[in-house]
Amino acid sequence: MGAFLEDINAFDHAFFNITPIEAERMDPQERLFLQTVYHAIQDAGLSLESLSGKEVGCYVGVMNHGYSWFSLLDKTQGNPSSLFWSIANRASYVFNWNGPSFAVDSACSSSLTALHTAILGLKNSDCEIAVVGGVSLIVHPRQYEDLCQL
Numbered sequence: 001m002g003a004f005l006e007d008i009n010a011f012d013h014a015f016f017n018i019t020p021i022e023a024e025r026m027d028p029q030e031r032l033f034l035q036t037v038y039h040a041i042q043d044a045g046l047s048l049e050s051l052s053g054k055e056v057g058c059y060v061g062v063m064n065h066g067y068s069w070f071s072l073l074d075k076t077q078g079n080p081s082s083l084f085w086s087i088a089n090r091a092s093y094v095f096n097w098n099g100p101s102f103a104v105d106s107a108c109s110s111s112l113t114a115l116h117t118a119i120l121g122l123k124n125s126d127c128e129i130a131v132v133g134g135v136s137l138i139v140h141p142r143q144y145e146d147l148c149q150l
Helices: 022-023 028-043 084-094 110-123 141-149
Strands: 056-062 102-103 130-135
Touching: 028 056, 028 084, 028 130, 056 084, 056 110, 084 102, 102 110, 110 130
Parallel strands: 056 102, 056 130
Antiparallel strands: none
C-alpha cells in the first residue's frame, strides 16, 4: 500500500531564493518540507517577518535517501543530494531562524522522535517556538527494494 504524490518536482525555487540547479539537486523531501513549513506558518496565522531572527527550532523526521541515486541531466552540475541535515537547516536558513535545527532518522519513529526532541527543546528553553514535521518520500526503486529486503 502506498500514497502517491504528483509533481514532486514542482517547486518555485525563485520564491525561496534558490537557484534552479540547486533546486534540481535538492532532494524532493527537502523541497516538500520547505513548502509545507511555509504553509504551516501561514495556517498558524503567523508571518515569516514576525519569526525572522527569532529562536525558532526546526525539527524534522526523515528516513529515505533514494534521491541521491539519480543523475542530473547536466552532468557538470554534480549529483543530487539526500542530506537529512540539510532539510532542517535549509528551512532555518531560508526563514532566518536562530534556534536548533535537527533532522532525526529513527526509521518509522522519526517524526515522533522529532516531536519529542522539539518538546525537550522548548522545555529546556533551547528555542521559543518549534516547527516540527516529518517527510518520507521513496523516489527511487532501489530504496523500495532495500526496504523490502530488510
